Amino acid sequence: MQMSSREFNKDKENDFSSWYNTIIYAADLADIRYNVQGFVVHKPWSMKVFKKLYKLFETELEKYGHEPVSFPTVIPEDNFEVEKEHAEGFTPEVYWITKQGEHDMARRLALRPTSETAFYQMYNLWVKSHSDLPIKYYQSCTVFRNESETNPFMRGCEFMWIETHNVFANEKEARAQVEEDKKILEKCAEVMCLPFYFFKRPQWDKFAGAVETYATDIMLPDGKTLQFATTHYLGANFTKAFNVKYNDENGKEHSPHSTCFGPGIWRMMAALIATHGDNKGLVFPFALAPLQTIIIPIPKTGEEKNIEKYCMEIKEELEANGVECKVDDSTKTPGYKYNFWELKGVPLRIEIGAREAKEKTATIVRRDNRDKTTCKFSEMAGNVKETGAKLDKDLLKKAQDDLEDKVKTAKTKEEVGKALDAKCYAKTFICSTEKEGVKCSQELQAFTKGGKVRGELVGEKKVSGKCCVCGKTGAQVYIARQY
Amino acid sequence: MQMSSREFNKDKENDFSSWYNTIIYAADLADIRYNVQGFVVHKPWSMKVFKKLYKLFETELEKYGHEPVSFPTVIPEDNFEVEKEHAEGFTPEVYWITKQGEHDMARRLALRPTSETAFYQMYNLWVKSHSDLPIKYYQSCTVFRNESETNPFMRGCEFMWIETHNVFANEKEARAQVEEDKKILEKCAEVMCLPFYFFKRPQWDKFAGAVETYATDIMLPDGKTLQFATTHYLGANFTKAFNVKYNDENGKEHSPHSTCFGPGIWRMMAALIATHGDNKGLVFPFALAPLQTIIIPIPKTGEEKNIEKYCMEIKEELEANGVECKVDDSTKTPGYKYNFWELKGVPLRIEIGAREAKEKTATIVRRDNRDKTTCKFSEMAGNVKETGAKLDKDLLKKAQDDLEDKVKTAKTKEEVGKALDAKCYAKTFICSTEKEGVKCSQELQAFTKGGKVRGELVGEKKVSGKCCVCGKTGAQVYIARQY
Known part of the structure; x- marks a missing residue:
């Protein structure tokens, strides 16, 4: 049920919005026809990338001492009211649960729009002494916002993110966490081949309840920026509101300082699509692609068996070396297949004809610039991985150059x-x-x-x-x- | 804020319920003090295992051709009413969202108790031709049930699972999927070291809307069974209710047959805890442990530096070989540390004293039976992995023997x-x-x-x-x- 690649004919540069909305459908990333406005269904082609994005960030967060937790999806209304600015900021966006079965509930439950008010009531129980600090916890989850204008991966009523909630003994350590969040973003953005700007937002544009908000913006092709991560220095606003206190080594009581960091996994997908794609379709970085290499047989009468056999040998060789690949052995023409997998954004294509099967060679074609290289079977796995890494490097360089031109x-x-x-x-x-x-x-x-x-x-x-x-x-x- | 291991003193065999509820708190797996009844907070020590359990099942499902998707957490009330038996079965358990911000919603949304009614309305859009089949999709998520009696990892108002929803051209293929689900469970259960029984449930105990229900039970130490996965053959009940149809090669219309499979990730944690633990605390299988090996220095005056340095060398060597480990360099006594990490269920302990540091050897102690082996540094990584694999094999054998005695x-x-x-x-x-x-x-x-x-x-x-x-x-x- 997806658009044929020949039907995809959109001008990314001059009509970005139409290009973006069409590619989501054409490449089968998501389906917006779910019967609740603003909620989308994520198809396998995007989910495979989402899984890699989550893994990328979780691995990096854990390297810096963050640990995984999972909190309930629901937050009681009372919790919201504890931090006044926060409550005012989020209440209009909240979905409320009011019934269990056919019974009215004594108090309403919110679908979490963000989880500060869930975490801090537990931090109240967990933090007693200086030895309990720092706490650096993250959760990977979806959150819910009642939005009227929605767009897949950019703005939705339910979207994927990671949220970290961190508590420190003092302001200095909390501010150092903001720096660390920036470093984590830099490392992950390099894998995504995305250059970004890390801004300190003006005071009138900060998170409800924060002292300072820092935010990561990426520039999309239509000249509008997309915020894809925020990190907030919360001072002692939340710890005081939730009565989180600790005793130092001398038994003196303090309010800890805290931060939170929200890498917007959903919006990173939007940034990947928008930054790297072209008029032929998607272009995924090799490191994050749902499929890294597609192997396409070029049939020749009488040679079908040999070609097919050699394609499978290449697949096995690449998989043994950790490359995700697939042989497209459908009955479509090679030309159709080229277009189809280009639309889907697979970074490398390997073409195998009768000559390649006989000589045990292969031609590797890059999705981004169509550069071709030919190599022997024995060099193939190394060559594919090098070409993939080179493609990623070039994608990043191109995006960086574009950004420089856009200031x-x-x-x-x-x-x-x-x-x-x-x-x-x-x-x-x-x-x-x-x-x-x-x-x-x-x-x-x-x-x-x-x-x-x-x-x-x-x-x-x-x-x-x-x-x-x-x-x-x-x-x-x-x-x-x-x- | 966790119980000292010396305070943990429960009799698993004779007072399983008290043992179970205490170990969850004592080992810091979860906190039940969240202020919504039946919803728990998952701490890092359990989350690290949950992440491995999800990966185990997802990898196995993908090997068998299942692909990841992600559906909205909310399902409109209308969808529920399409399949009558299903609606009757689930309606009393549903949490209903009735407000967005301060506005009443035109129709109520359910927090998904299970997602058939979300998936099938999309299958109605996606399935047109025989070439669209089979569809084998899974999602990893939490689901919501309004339960009055709850217990961490066994029964909760929100719990973690995987759900697969699969559509096939005919009954034969659908029934073969039930067999495949059993095979997937067998492979994963071996990694969890858990023996199970796969039952065909009697007709009066089937899933609301199913033709047949198969379920996986594990026997807990108190003689009560825990159902930790179900697989349902749905016939054409759901496809007909949601008007999902396909044309065969001759253009003739058919209703596909479907199945669903729900590995209960939450309950697998309960089964791991209950089956392998003992009166000293948890025992995690090596393959799924939140930490595979703890390295404990045994201080000796004047030798501290050498011991510390050697502990770090071992850590690096093990990590380079893919073993997750940690040096406990806190100021507690070795005896305290032994008890603590035994309570937490770390499968292997390495003890390093002055002699080991000098001779470049180590003593490896198994959590389950306390068997000790000594080896040289050069053999350590291989030895740790072998000992871990042996521990897992023995855990499974012991659990299998127990089960045989219990029929x-x-x-x-x-x-x-x-x-x-x-x-x-x-x-x-x-x-x-x-x-x-x-x-x-x-x-x-x-x-x-x-x-x-x-x-x-x-x-x-x-x-x-x-x-x-x-x-x-x-x-x-x-x-x-x-x-």
Whole structure:
């Protein structure tokens, strides 16, 4: 029930939205026809990538001392009300369970929109002494938000993510965790071949209940940014609200400081699709592809058996070396198969004809640039893995170059608008990233039809300059339209 | 915040319930103090095992051609009503979402108690032609049941499982899937070191909407059985209800036959704990342990540095060979550490004193029987893996022997009762496993205080005999009390 690859004919550069929505259906990644608005069904072709994305992040988190936990999907209404800002921020987005069987429940349960209020009531029980700290726990799960406009992998009423909830003895350790979250993202983003910007969000755009919010944005081809991870320094806001305390070595009581980090696994899929795909379809990095190599026999009369046998030998050889591959032995033509697997984004293709079967060689074709190399059977596994690694490196380089081209310096709100219309970030100044800056930011947003202050770029040298709206001296920030 | 191992002092054989509930808390597997009744928090020590259990089953399912999908957690009420028996079976157990933010919803959404009604509406869209079949999809997720009596990993309001939903062209292929499910269970159970019985349940104890239900039971130490997987042959009940049809090669329309299989990952944890543990605490199989080997330094004045250094060398050597291990370098005494890691169920312990550090040897101690072996550093990785594999083999053998001792032949309902009181299965006859047998089964259940017909043992030669209740000739079945 999926679109033939010949029918897929969309212009990614000039009509990204149509390209994106069509490829999700055409490549059989998800089905949006489930009969609850905003909830999608994930098909095997996306699930295989989701499993790898989860493994990538979980492995990296565990290297840094995070440990897995799993909390209930439901949170009682009372918990929400403990941290006031948080409650106000999330209540409008919550799905409420009010009945068990045919009985009304005494109190409502929320489907978790995020799990701070579930974790902190338990941290209240678990944290007593300095020796109980730090706690660095993560859970891989879905969360629920009542959204009206939805789009697969970008915005949904139920989506996949990881959430870490971390408690530290003091502010210094908690702030170091923000740095560590950035490092984890950098390592994972390299595997995804995705360059990103790590911003400190302005005060008016922070997480409900946080002291500071840091967020990871990626620029999509239509010039809108997609936030795909956030990390929040929560100070002692949540620990105080939930009465989490510990005694230090001298028996003195303290409120610990805490952080949370939310790698948006769902949105990473959107970023992978949007960044690497082309007008032929998807392009998956070799390290994360649902299938790494497709082997396609080129039939020749009288030679079918030999070709088929040799294809199977290659499959066995590659699998023995840890490469995920498959022989497409369907009755379609080779041309049809090329198009089909290109649409699906399989990074490498191996073509086997009568000559290759006889000479024990193979031609390896890259999905991204169609470069071909020929090698002997004995070198094949090594060659496939090297070619895959090279493809990934090139995907990252290309995406990095694209991003560099997409930052334009702007001095006035007119110049900001021009940069955004050119599908770029505007690098400019705003009078303040504290609450006082909100007026200029709103004026800028209205003037540029949606340009928002994404924040100060973490790691970039701090310089100050004149606000592009009011002219007062302020901080250097990046402006972009966003998803 | 966990119990010291010296405080753990429970008699598994004679007071299993107290042993079980204490070990969950003492070994820090889960916390039942979450403030919604019946929902538990899973701590890292159990989550590491859950991740391995999921991987074990997912890998095996994929070997047999199943592919991963992920469906929404919510199912609209209308879907439930499509298959009448199914709706009646599950409606009393359902949690209902009735509000989004502060708005009442037009129709209620169920938190999935199982996902047939979500999958089949999509199968209606996906299945058109014989070439779309078979479909073999699985999802790893939690499901929700409104239960009043709960117990961690045995019965909960939210629990972890895998569900497969499979559609085939005809009855023959669908029935072959039931056989395949049994084979998958056999392979996974061997890794878990758990012997099980695969029963065909009597007609009065089948899944709501199924033609036939097969279920996997394990016998716990208190003589009650725990069902930890079910596989259902659904005939065309669900495909007809959801109007799923396909055209064969001649264009003729058919209703496909379907099956589902639910490995109860949560209950497998309960079975692992209950089967292998002893009065010292947990015993995890090497292949599934949250930590495979603990390295414990035995301090000697003046030799601390050498001992510490050698412990780290062993850790690196074992990790390089794929063994998960840790050095316990805390300030507690070796004796305390032995008890602690025995309570936690780590299968192997390596003791390193001054002599071992000097001679580059090590003593490996098994958790299950405390057998000790000494080996050289160069042989250590191989030795640890062999000892781990041997431990697993012995755990399985012991559990198999236990199970064989727990089957007693019974001719009368009095004999059945005696067998159950001796914490055993009663192997006897019932006049019928069709609907007509329900009367005798109820009488037997009342007489034996909870003895239920678990069904006919699949694979055992069919013999007939006199019903232990009414004396009419009927089928050989197993009776047990159950969780």
